[in-house]
Amino acid sequence: MLKAAVLGATGNVGQIFVQLLENHPWFEVTTVAASERSKGRTYGEASRWRQTTPVPEAVAQMEVVDISPKAVKNVDIVFSALPSNVAGKVEEDFAAAGYVVVSNASAHRMDPDVPMLNPEINSSHVCLIEQQRKNRKWDGAIVTNPNCSTTVLTLPLKPIYDKFGIKSMIVSTMQAISGAGYPGVASLDIVDNVIPYIGGEEPKMESETQKILGTATEPAPFKVSSSCHRVPTIDGHLEAVFVETEQEADPKAVAKAMENFVGEPQTLKLPSAPEKPVVVTWEPDRPQTRLDRMEGNGMSTVVGRLRKDPVLGGVKFIALGHNTIRGAAGCGVLNGEYLKVKNYL
Numbered sequence: 003m004l005k006a007a008v009l010g011a012t013g014n015v016g017q018i019f020v021q022l023l024e025n026h027p028w029f030e031v032t033t034v035a036a037s038e039r040s041k042g043r044t045y046g047e048a049s050r051w052r053q054t055t056p057v058p059e060a061v062a063q064m065e066v067v068d069i070s071p072k073a074v075k076n077v078d079i080v081f082s083a084l085p086s087n088v089a090g091k092v093e094e095d096f097a098a099a100g101y102v103v104v105s106n107a108s109a110h111r112m113d114p115d116v117p118m119l120n121p122e123i124n125s126s127h128v129c130l131i132e133q134q135r136k137n138r139k140w141d142g143a144i145v146t147n148p149n150c151s152t153t154v155l156t157l158p159l160k161p162i163y164d165k166f167g168i169k170s171m172i173v174s175t176m177q178a179i180s181g182a183g184y185p186g187v188a189s190l191d192i193v194d195n196v197i198p199y200i201g202g203e204e205p206k207m208e209s210e211t212q213k214i215l216g217t218a219t220e221p222a223p224f225k226v227s228s229s230c231h232r233v234p235t236i237d238g239h240l241e242a243v244f245v246e247t248e249q250e251a252d253p254k255a256v257a258k259a260m261e262n263f264v265g266e267p268q269t270l271k272l273p274s275a276p277e278k279p280v281v282v283t284w285e286p287d288r289p290q291t292r293l294d295r296m297e298g299n300g301m302s303t304v305v306g307r308l309r310k311d312p313v314l315g316g317v318k319f320i321a322l323g324h325n326t327i328r329g330a331a332g333c334g335v336l337n338g339e340y341l342k343v344k345n346y347l
């Protein structure tokens with residue numbers, strides 16, 4: 003078993019890491035780290051566990067330690083679920099101390115020598131680790147996931163991009179409250195309400211989509227416009243997507259490309275890889291957030307309402323994915339599995 007530390011283990015994403023790694027065939031959580039508020043307490047006390055499965059007994063008894071390489075000793079991989087303003091320097095300290103860090107934070111996502119992996123799409127970008135080690139003179143590495151809404155979006159975009167080309171695309175999101183961390187948005191702000199603004203989200207969706215769908219060194223050239231909105235659902239980001247394609251794209255042919263789409267995680271049979279990264283439904287009123295977010299154990303994007311777009315000339319559809327699983331910890335665990343089989347750990 004490989005030993006894993008979770009930084010920010012008490013937060014929303016940190017708890018999902020702990021949950022997904024319980025009974026994982028390759029990784030075992032041996033260290034949990036968080037802020038001064040939690041340090042020195044048991045994980046069971048400090049986490050205020052909010053998941054529907056019980057807190058794993060062994061982890062509940064662990065003492066929460068500092069988020070420093072001195073306190074986190076003797077692990078093979080570090081999963082980071084820290085806020086971005088904290089993650090930047092801390093993740094660099096871990097990489098400099100020789101650790102491989104798989105991060106959910108945005109701090110290093112757009113660094114040119116940091117792979118931002120949504121591994122069905124751009125696992126080849128892992129080659130940037132060599133460049134990173136040379137540039138930064140460290141033996142460890144930082145690998146990130148994309149932002150949650152981008153992770154969900156890029157899975158169905160990839161087969162469209164490969165088969166039909168993309169000239170431009172527009173996306174309008176309906177994002178769950180858990181995307182804002184814990185305690186997140188005040189209940190009096192979000193119950194009976196939609197907030198048409200999520201700080202920093204729109205530029206992230208635009209630049210991250212281009213980085214993931216590009217080569218390791220060149221972003222994809224198509225234009226992306228996003229509008230991001232917080233809605234009163236708990237988990238699951240729903241997105242209305244409008245794509246202008248290079249070539250004529252019939253909705254049935256697009257659906258076929260999506261359904262046949264697999265990446266390296268599927269061919270390598272990684273433990274967290276969903277059988278189908280993209281699941282297409284033809285039900286007229288699906289996907290729905292509450293009913294469909296757990297498709298593929300929360301690791302698939304569900305696409306529905308696939309139809310011709312009369313304005314852009316390509317297709318439009320609804321995409322749904324689980325923001326704290328596929329959009330965060332689940333993608334992190336999948337990246338960890340990929341790094342293991344590629345001998346980076």
Ligand SMILES: NC(=O)c1ccc[n+]([C@@H]2O[C@H](COP(=O)([O-])OP(=O)(O)OC[C@H]3O[C@@H](n4cnc5c(N)ncnc54)[C@H](OP(=O)(O)O)[C@@H]3O)[C@@H](O)[C@H]2O)c1
Pocket residue numbers: 009010011012013014015016035036037038039040041069083084085086088089106107108148149150180181182183184185325326329330
């Ligand atoms: N939620 C999502 O859907 C989602 C999706 C993709 C990416 N992300 C990213 O994942 C990261 C974590 O998000 P989250 O939603 O889990 O946030 P969260 O619920 O607010 O959790 C934050 C975690 O970081 C710890 N922390 C906060 N400040 C710290 C400090 N100064 N020093 C040490 N530890 C500190 C907290 O520890 P205490 O409990 O001790 O305070 C907690 O464990 C963020 O970068 C976020 O942008 C989130």
